[in-house]
Amino acid sequence: MVPNRIAAAREYLKRMDLDALLVTSMHNIRYFSGFTGSDGVVVISGDGLWFLTDSRYRTQAEEEVHGFSLIEYRRKLEECAALLGEQGFVRVGFEASSVTVAQHALLKEAFPSGTLVALPGEFDSMRAVKDQEELAALEKIATLASHAFLALIPEIKPGVTERRLALRLEWLLREAGADAASFDFIVASGPRGGLPHAHPTDRAIGFGELVTFDFGGVLGGYCSDETVTVAVGSADLRQQEIYRTVKEAHDLALELVRPGVTCREVDAAARDHITGKGFGEFFGHGTGHGVGLDIHEKPVVSLRSEEILEEGMVITIEPGIYLPQWGGVRIEDTLCVTRDGSRILTKVPKELMILGT
């Protein structure tokens, strides 16, 4: 149990006029209880804490979860509902994004004395500001992943396929100690770089092409996220110009990051620059997102985001330009908002590298 997280959850209960929270997404369960398994439920009330799981995780829960009453269930939702009823709870908040319609119907039927209240997305904002332990974990995995990429550099040359580079990068990352990849890596070469979320194919990289790598690892539950675009063999003037535009947009957004600035303003710093250079219609996604237990979490750094940056938030800055049939450039760093600015956690230098010569 992490006392200040439970205290924040109880504040939230009060604000929302709820008797209890039914926490069902594994990342939130881990956040509040420390449990690292893959099935369970956490119930938080004003003065009670329950952790429910099945027999597979009994021992693990006893080791990892402290300060909670432990309940072993056979029928998960029925027994959760029974607990809520026994405790006399009436208004119970649930995570709408992790409960299916069928599960909701079952819960409702088994908890006739109460009301289930769908929690707004704001509930997940509770994880946006990271504590020291989380920041250390995020920095560690970001460093590991950056070093894995730097170790891959000698293998990036004409003739090697996207798929091989993606596999080798994951191998290097896991060999260095990461528990897993934080998502399926993107390796997009030549014209495939024009697809922001291209998956690696058997396409061999050609001389004079740009290649975009978007990658990250997971360590102790925390994710990293970084994108590097490199040139293989050579870079022509057009490639250099587009790279420079994205890099300038990245730097402008990065320089703006500090507590009190809205995410919308950070997005605008990158977007306005790209638009000013005539590429506005080729930058379709948001400038960034929060990173933590989830690869994409609060806050959202986009055109319409009213969220305000606070010290301890961890976000990405990742502008890009994607030209159909030509290719693309994306540059992404993950940074931590500090008292008077930001600190970059990802470590690969972002000046254009020309590799494989």
Ligand code: ZN
């Ligand atoms: Zn990424």
Ligand code: ZN
């Ligand atoms: Zn990202």
